[in-house]
Amino acid sequence: MIGLVAQHCGLDLTPYDVAELAYRLEREDLAIPGGSQDQYAAAFGGFNYIEFQPEQVVVNPLRVRDDTVHELEHNMLLAFTGNTRVSDHIIEDQRSRYETGNAEALEGLRAQKELAEQMKVALVRGDVDGFGRLLGEAWSQKRKMSDRITTPIIDKAVETALGCGALGGKVTGAGGGGHLVFVCEFERRHVVAQQLLEMGLTLSEITFSQHGVTTWRGQH
Structure with a gap:
């Protein structure tokens, strides 16, 4: 939904932007308990090694044959x-x-x-x-x-x-x-x-x- 609204409004959001917005909407605005791995996995796609650090999330794409x-x-x-x-x-x-x-x-x-x-x-x-x-x-x-x-x-x-x-x-x-x-x-x-x-x-x-x-x- 975030990607759709961004497209409609002409916003150029990175996958990080999309994932972080999705996380804030679910966890903060809607108060739904949970983590943040699903949002980043969906925003980036593919195989990734995701590091959840205190101040930021880093998504490392994996070269899987x-x-x-x-x-x-x-x-x-x-x-x-x-x-x-x-x-x-x-x-x-x-x-x-x-x-x-x-x-x-x-x-x-x-x-x-x-x-x-x-x-x-x-x-x-x-x-x-x-x-x-x-x-x-x-x-x-x-x-x-x-x-x-x-x-x-x-x-x-x-x-x-x-x-x-x-x-x-x-x-x-x-x-x-x-x-x-x-x-x-x-x-x-x-x-x-x-x-x-x-x-x-x-x-x-x-x-x-x-x-x-x-x-x-x-x-x-």
Whole structure:
């Protein structure tokens, strides 16, 4: 919407401008709890290593080879649990644990930061299997941040997928429902898909976009 309004008003906004405005609108004006990674990911597109510093955000584009992107798209699955969730209470619980110095939550947070660096290296080097395993480890660490992040259906889906060919998987967003993403072994993706379908989950293909927010004017 910001890109559309900027186009209409003749404003030349950078991806940083768009992301920062989106963040301010959601977090400050509308008072919706959450982080800022989604806004920057959507504004820039592609594969990025994003550094969230106290005074600024720095987006570092990654040179991921085309064959790595194709392999990721082939080996990954996006599964909808069938349940939407309001993430406010999950985010507030994580924030509370962080602010009160909960040891397990802090351990999980630090581990996820280290895993993000390792996942960046795996992507750039084209190690899709290694990336998948790191994704699974990131899920284990994310769970430490709040008891509300996972649910019985999420736990069962992850356990089932790992048992029949997934290298790793995790919930997207704050957790508590929504979607799961898996990286599977090349030859076992169809087996994982069938097992998740039998559990009642809805599956979608994954396609990565190399472009962020894009607007244009129609010809009249």
